[in-house]
Amino acid sequence: MNILIVEDDVFFQKFYSQKLLEAGFTVNVAIDGNDALVKARETKPDLIILDIIMPNKDGFEVLEDISKDDELKKIPILVFSTLGQDEDVQRALKLGAVGYVNKTFFDFGNLKAKIEAAIRAKKNLNYAYN
Amino acid sequence: MDKFDLASFKGLYLKTAREYIDKIEASIEVLLKQPENPDAIMNIYISAHSLSSQGTLIGYKNIESVCSTIERIFKKIKEGKAKVSKDLLTALKDSVIGLTNCVDSIDKENKEIDLSNIKSRLEQL
Numbered sequence: 309m310n311i312l313i314v315e316d317d318v319f320f321q322k323f324y325s326q327k328l329l330e331a332g333f334t335v336n337v338a339i340d341g342n343d344a345l346v347k348a349r350e351t352k353p354d355l356i357i358l359d360i361i362m363p364n365k366d367g368f369e370v371l372e373d374i375s376k377d378d379e380l381k382k383i384p385i386l387v388f389s390t391l392g393q394d395e396d397v398q399r400a401l402k403l404g405a406v407g408y409v410n411k412t413f414f415d416f417g418n419l420k421a422k423i424e425a426a427i428r429a430k431k432n433l434n435y436a437y438n
Numbered sequence: 439m440d441k442f443d444l445a446s447f448k449g450l451y452l453k454t455a456r457e458y459i460d461k462i463e464a465s466i467e468v469l470l471k472q473p474e475n476p477d478a479i480m481n482i483y484i485s486a487h488s489l490s491s492q493g494t495l496i497g498y499k500n501i502e503s504v505c506s507t508i509e510r511i512f513k514k515i516k517e518g519k520a521k522v523s524k525d526l527l528t529a530l531k532d533s534v535i536g537l538t539n540c541v542d543s544i545d546k547e548n549k550e551i552d553l554s555n556i557k558s559r560l561e562q563l
Binding site: 316317318319320322323361362363390391392411412413414 | 447450451454480483484487488490491492494495506
């Protein structure tokens with residue numbers, strides 16, 4: 309499965325990329341919201357993991373842009389959150405994200421389960437729409 | 439929670455943490471001249487958020503605690519609910535010194551230093 313991580317922090321980029329690569333995922337990284345849209349079109353990921361607080365274009369703006377794009381809106385998006393971002397997560401879910409992962413609480417089993425569930429759920433939804 | 443294997447990420451952590459602290463320091467200098475500069479406010483907000491998130495993941499609670507306080511203050515400033523003051527910038531300069539010493543201590547001795555005074559001062563603003 310092909311995952312696009314959208315994250316401006318190099319430390320989190322490398323940490324999560326390595327963990328997902330070790331588990332057999334293909335991983336691409338976008339460094340901000342603008343790069344996210346370019347990389348999503350280029351790499352056609354099965355799932356996007358999207359940080360919210362980023363420079364230039366934040367995660368909310370990315371969700372809005374993706375929701376207007378007929379191809380990109382088929383890709384499930386999990387939001388990368390931290391503690392105390394409950395309001396941000398709710399806003400992201402309203403904008404089309406299918407779930408969230410607390411990036412500061414590393415639980416790979418949980419992350420993997422959420423990735424697989426999100427891809428399954430989005431596939432079913434896309435199938436229903438078509 | 440899975441065990442965090444710090445050994446393989448310590449170098450990257452130290453490098454990025456120092457870059458964020460440098461960004462905060464540079465942005466303080468901008469705010470001393472232009473207290474409403476949006477880029478400087480955003481830089482401090484994002485840098486503090488990143489330092490706080492890294493601290494939480496790795497278990498550096500003192501850095502996480504100070505930086506989440508800075509993040510909260512600058513979120514309010516970013517949203518127009520608070521303003522940059524001289525007292526805040528003075529406290530931030532001291533925070534930069536404390537955070538730098540703390541990262542140096544992690545580098546050399548693998549442990550944080552106490553930053554509770556800095557946190558208390560920020561919370562009183």
